[in-house]
Amino acid sequence: xxxxxxxxxxxxxxxxxxxxxxxxxxxxxxxxxxxxxxxxxxxxxxxxxxxxxxxxxxxxxxxxxxxxxxxxxxxxxxxxxxxxxxxxxxxxxxxxxxxxxxxxxxxxxxxxxxxxxxxxxxxxxxxxxxxxxxxxxxxxxxxxxxxxxxxxxxxxxxxxxxxxxxxxxxxxxxxxxxxxxxxxxxxxxxxxxxxxxxxxxxxxxxxxxxxxxxxxxxxxxxxxxxxxxxxxxxxxxxxxxxxxxxxxxxxxxxxxxxxxxxxxxxxxxxxxxxxxxxxxxxxxxxxxxxxxxxxxxxxxxxx
Numbered sequence: 001x002x003x004x005x006x007x008x009x010x011x012x013x014x015x016x017x018x019x020x021x022x023x024x025x026x027x028x029x030x031x032x033x034x035x036x037x038x039x040x041x042x043x044x045x046x047x048x049x050x051x052x053x054x055x056x057x058x059x060x061x062x063x064x065x066x067x068x069x070x071x072x073x074x075x076x077x078x079x080x081x082x083x084x085x086x087x088x089x090x091x092x093x094x095x096x097x098x099x100x101x102x103x104x105x106x107x108x109x110x111x112x113x114x115x116x117x118x119x120x121x122x123x124x125x126x127x128x129x130x131x132x133x134x135x136x137x138x139x140x141x142x143x144x145x146x147x148x149x150x151x152x153x154x155x156x157x158x159x160x161x162x163x164x165x166x167x168x169x170x171x172x173x174x175x176x177x178x179x180x181x182x183x184x185x186x187x188x189x190x191x192x193x194x195x196x197x198x199x200x201x202x203x204x205x206x207x208x209x210x211x212x213x214x215x216x217x218x219x220x221x222x223x224x225x226x227x228x229x230x231x232x233x234x235x236x237x238x239x240x241x242x243x244x245x246x247x248x249x250x251x252x253x254x255x256x257x258x259x260x261x262x263x264x265x266x267x268x269x270x271x272x273x274x275x276x277x278x279x280x281x282x283x284x285x286x287x288x289x290x291x292x293x294x295x296x297x298x299x300x301x302x303x
Contacts, residue, residue: 009078010113012096015085025285026051030074030081039072039085043172045179046286051076052183057170058121060089077181078087095120111199118206125170125213132163132220140227148234156228163221170217173209181207248302252293256286 010027018031033048042209055072072084084092095117136159143152184200198210263272263282272278 008181010080010099012082012084012099012117015083018083024079026074026076026079026081029052030072030083031052032085033074034072034085039070043176045070045176047183048074050294051079052180054180056173056176057086058091058173059165060091075114080117091121091124094267106209112201114199115202115206122172122206122209125166128166129213129220130215132159133216135159136220136223136227140230143230143232143234145205146234146238148238150235152231153228156224156231160221163217163224167214167217167221170210170214174214177207179204179212212265244302248297252290252297255289255293259286 008023013027017036018027022025023031029049029051030053033046033053034055037046037053037055039057043056044054052075054071054075055070057071058069060069062167068086068088069091071082071084073080073082082092084096087093098116099113137150139155181200181203184203259282263270266273272281275281
């Protein structure tokens with residue numbers, strides 16, 4: 001980071017543009033670092049010739065597909081260069097446009113721009129997590145009030161998959177920021193300053209923010225377990241309610257089966273066999289039994 005009165009450069013540049021342009025010493029170091037430590041296979045931070053080199057990848061959802069953000073950066077006492085290797089979602093587009101007019105800055109202004117870039121990444125993560133939290137609360141509320149659907153299992157699985165991807169992304173990015181802080185502290189112990197005190201303080205605060213975001217994502221991931229349990233309980237309750245209904249209806253009509261079997265024997269000695277009002281008697285008896293059963297089950301709140 002630049003001292004007061006010195007100019008420093010900060011830029012967000014596409015990888016194709018970086019390798020095709022006439023490069024400064026810092027830009028060429030970044031290019032060589034990317035070739036040496038391919039970001040597609042390696043994520044983290046490392047000291048490269050007195051500068052901090054880092055690479056990271058994030059995942060964004062769009063149009064039903066997972067889209068990847070892949071970038072590498074170089075940070076030293078004078079420069080911050082971020083090379084965008086893959087940005088299908090346009091995460092860095094707005095940041096890049098804001099830097100076009102003035103790619104150089106003094107001291108505190110340079111720190112503020114670096115802060116804006118890292119805060120922009122954090123803000124996207126916070127918005128996604130907040131949106132997911134609201135969605136899970138609404139889902140749990142619907143389950144509690146009885147709006148149960150078996151398709152909820154698929155929805156829960158998709159949410160779990162998304163949170164798993166986000167959790168891994170934020171944990172990876174947290175490791176990178178922790179690595180920056182660790183390298184800066186190690187340099188300070190050897191009386192070699194890699195960043196100003198203001199920048200070092202910012203990255204320490206940023207580390208705490210990222211840790212909070214990672215913990216919140218983990219909390220939502222665990223909350224899905226409770227939502228799944230609530231869904232299973234609601235489905236079991238609904239199934240038990242249906243079974244209770246069928247059982248109650250069967251219990252009401254079982255006495256009619258007994259009456260039908262009893263009077264279907266047609267023994268010669270049956271008093272009602274030749275009785276003129278026998279049919280009406282059985283009909284009234286059956287109706288009385290049904291009404292008595294309905295009254296009993298209603299009283300017991302089983303129907």
